[in-house]
Amino acid sequence: MDSTITLFLLQDGLINGSIYALLAVAFVLLFAVTRIIFVAQGDFVAYGGLTFAALQQGSVPGSIWLLAGLGIIAGTLEFLRERRALTRPKVLGILAGDFVFPLTLTGVAILAAPQDMPYLFDMALALTLVVPMGPYIYRICFRPMASASVLVLLIASVGVHWLMIGLGLLFFGAEGYRAAPMFGANFALGPVPVSAQSLLVMGATLALLVGFYLFFGRTLAGKALMATAVNARGASLVGISPSFSGRTAFLMAAFVGAISGILIAPLTTLYYDSGFLIGLKGFVAAIVAGFASFPLAVAGAIAIGIAEAVSAFFASAFKEVIVFSLILPILIWRSIRAPHLEED
Amino acid sequence: MKRILALASVALATVASPALADITVCISLSATGPAASLGIPEQNAVPFLPTMAGDTKINYIIYDDATDPTAATRNARKCTEDDRADVIIGSSTAPTSASVASVAFEALTPVIALAPVSVKDDVNVWTFRAVQTxxxxxxxxxxxxxxxxxxxxxxxxxxxxxxxxxxxxxxxxxxxxxxxxxxxxxxxxxxxxxxxxxxxxxxxxxxxxxxxxxxxxxxxxxxxxxxxxxxxxxxxxxxxxxxxxxxxxxxxxxxxxxxxGPVAVAEQLPDSHPSKAIAVDFATKYNAVHGEGSVSAFSGMMFDAGQLVAHASVEALKTAQPGTPEFRKALRDALENVRELVSVNGVYNTSPDDHYGHDERSRVLIQVKDGKFEYLPLN
Known part of the structure; x- marks a missing residue:
């Protein structure tokens, strides 16, 4: 193994690792704020990437129907919940947010898909189609049971995952898709050819992580989320709505998932069910971080990406075995270091 | 999706009105799950299967096993117990086919698998394959x-x-x-x-x-x-x-x-290839429904299985009535003695030692040229 190979593997590991890092951060964020281990996190990667690839190919992505359906269900539930206290602005708000907004997006997608739109437009449209699904799913599925135990929430999130996989097969078909890269350029970094897209992935990851850091440290919404994460009851006592925190956290998680999917779609083939395994590796990184620390989650994710690349080179048949076995010593170490405290 | 629904309603209709003397063919495919890309073209080929064996009608019932061996087992039980299938076609992958084959063996029902599955010797007596090894x-x-x-x-x-x-x-x-x-x-x-x-x-x-x-x-x-x-x-x-x-x-x-399998490049086969005529015919009809260039070896396998069933049924009908154990036994015996049956994926010659029945006429080489598969002559 000479230095060229090492550099190759390092590059490969860093690209995969950055995506895992984004997902790990989303896992930690969601768990901290809502106590939900959101198994369907990875599915947003597949939805984002496949919606983007479909738009690029000029076909209407099936995911728009899920968006429209989720909006209508969420809006109807909202009407039912608020039926005794409906005021004019409230009705207008629900109509605009849950009916007009998703249906307009659906219409835009149907009109724009066959046109040859610029790369960035497709990217932005794919994002706006997939990201609102996050808050809708929270409002439909998790808000009514917000006080349930972690286990019940986990089971519900597994349910959401299966639903998204099943619908994904219906929307995108069984075959995989690969999107065209934003920049087709390749250049040599020493002996290693580097594709511009892989730099874009790492750059975007870095920018997002810095963005998260600033969001939590500098903005009111970010601080409110952090407060909910530290102590949900205390936060609601000082006037931070748990429902607001939940929606924001899901919005961010869906955004992270969808943007990851759009970024890696040109680098790999995505399938309707690819999200699970990608998400699982982000999940392992989140476990490394004990579902609490953001920097540890990022470090864990990068380590997993590199371990994966190196084991693919030396023992390709055992790649997944090696990657997932890494979790065992970490779990043992964590359980010795910090004895598990039963929650609730 | 529309097609799956349409097929399902056809399947339901056939379940609802069983005619005693009809031949019942039960199909379990992986139309969803990881092997959906195999199961879907296989399912699409079902409407092109023969509907008559001599004067006797052939009914098809389709189940989806979601690429899950447990679901395949359940489907096979439905086939043998509820539908009283004379023969089962399926499934799309080796693990699901193994499940189907073992249930069918319990009920002494012949199976035509669409995957190169290996089973125990006694099960193998009832298991045939419409796929190349x-x-x-x-x-x-x-x-x-x-x-x-x-x-x-x-x-x-x-x-x-x-x-x-x-x-x-x-x-x-x-x-x-x-x-x-x-x-x-x-x-x-x-x-x-x-x-x-x-x-x-x-x-x-x-x-x-x-x-x-x-x-x-x-x-x-x-x-x-x-x-x-x-x-x-x-x-x-x-x-x-x-x-x-x-x-x-x-x-x-x-x-x-x-x-x-030859069917994938039907149009480009040399005229000397025995499968040329039937493969072109099937490919033309299939492509007319599912789009140009959509015919694949997988849809061809399902077509072959249908040909084997129809061919063997004609033999079996000489000695027994559909729906009886005698008919299933006769069907099995006929499937084991196929001689020079030309279908879209080659020519079948089965024997007690060979439940695949394929020879070198069952495969051709193709090469990707300018984004298309092109027939590549060996030699």
Whole structure:
């Protein structure tokens, strides 16, 4: 193994690792704020990437129907919940947010898909189609049971995952898709050819992580989320709505998932069910971080990406075995270091 | 989806009104789940299956097993107990087919699997296959390797039973050719990167590389190899013969050579090929419904299974009535004594020792040229 190979593997590991890092951060964020281990996190990667690839190919992505359906269900539930206290602005708000907004997006997608739109437009449209699904799913599925135990929430999130996989097969078909890269350029970094897209992935990851850091440290919404994460009851006592925190956290998680999917779609083939395994590796990184620390989650994710690349080179048949076995010593170490405290 | 619903309603209608003297063919396919890319074209071919065996009507009932062996077992029980199937076709993958075969054996019902499944000897008596063995497919590639003077062969394949079977077949076929297979790398269907494996193969720089994968994941290794500057010949398996492989791999697919059942290149077959006429006929009808170029070896397998059923039924009807154990036994015996049955994926000659019934007429080589599969004559 000479230095060229090492550099190759390092590059490969860093690209995969950055995506895992984004997902790990989303896992930690969601768990901290809502106590939900959101198994369907990875599915947003597949939805984002496949919606983007479909738009690029000029076909209407099936995911728009899920968006429209989720909006209508969420809006109807909202009407039912608020039926005794409906005021004019409230009705207008629900109509605009849950009916007009998703249906307009659906219409835009149907009109724009066959046109040859610029790369960035497709990217932005794919994002706006997939990201609102996050808050809708929270409002439909998790808000009514917000006080349930972690286990019940986990089971519900597994349910959401299966639903998204099943619908994904219906929307995108069984075959995989690969999107065209934003920049087709390749250049040599020493002996290693580097594709511009892989730099874009790492750059975007870095920018997002810095963005998260600033969001939590500098903005009111970010601080409110952090407060909910530290102590949900205390936060609601000082006037931070748990429902607001939940929606924001899901919005961010869906955004992270969808943007990851759009970024890696040109680098790999995505399938309707690819999200699970990608998400699982982000999940392992989140476990490394004990579902609490953001920097540890990022470090864990990068380590997993590199371990994966190196084991693919030396023992390709055992790649997944090696990657997932890494979790065992970490779990043992964590359980010795910090004895598990039963929650609730 | 509309088609699945339509088929389901046809299936329901047939369940609702069983005519006693009709032949009941029960089909369990992996129309959803990981093997959906196999199960869907297979399911699409069902409307093209023969509806009459002599004067007797053939009814088809379709179930989806979601690529899940447990669901396949359940389907097979429904077939044998509720539907009183005379013969079962399915399933799409080896594990699900094994489930179907073992249930069918309990009920002494013949099975035509659409996957190269290995079962115990007593079960095998009732199990037939409308698919070429991996060894049959590999032999065509090895012939080409010998002819084009390949001395070293790299290997990258699925880390599953499909990959294992290809390694075994290749090791046996390569034994007397002087071709050395090294390095042998593996990857998983769900992998997002095979950079490590491609690097290792690139270092060894073999004359040719064998990529053993199926469906869209097959596009990953050629793409990674070409990105790393590998220029040798790339061989793929019949599992990769689908338009999505070319669509996803793009330029990296150019020049790769694949073995396939004749139906996939029906129009391009030489007139001397026995399957030419029937394959062109099926391909034309199928493409008219499902779009130009949509016919694949998988839809061809289902068509072949239908031909085998119709052919054997005519024999079995001479001695027994459909719906009886005697008819199922007669059907099994007929399936074991097929002589020169020409279908779209070759010519069938079965015997007690050979429940596949294929010979070298059941595979041809194709090469990707300008984004299309082109017939490649051996010799």
């Amino acid at each position: 991996n060894r049959m497919m590999a032999s065509a590639l090895v012939e080409h390797m010998v002819a084009s003077n390949v001395k070293t062969l790299g290997f990258i394949g699925f880390a599953d039973a499909f990959g294992d079977d290809w390694i075994a077949a290749l090791e046996e076929l390569l034994k007397d050719t002087g071709i050395k297979m090294d390095p042998v790398e593996r990857f998983a269907r769900s992998d997002t990167s095979v950079t490590g494996q491609a690097l290792k193969i690139g270092l060894a720089n073999p004359d040719a590389v064998m990529v053993v994968a199926s469906g869209t994941p097959s596009a990953l290794p050629p793409t990674a190899l070409r990105e790393r500057g590998y220029t040798g010949q790339i061989y793929m398996t019949h599992g990769s013969v689908s338009p999505t492989y070319i669509r996803v791999a793009g330029a990296a697919a150019e020049g790769s050579i694949l073995p396939v």
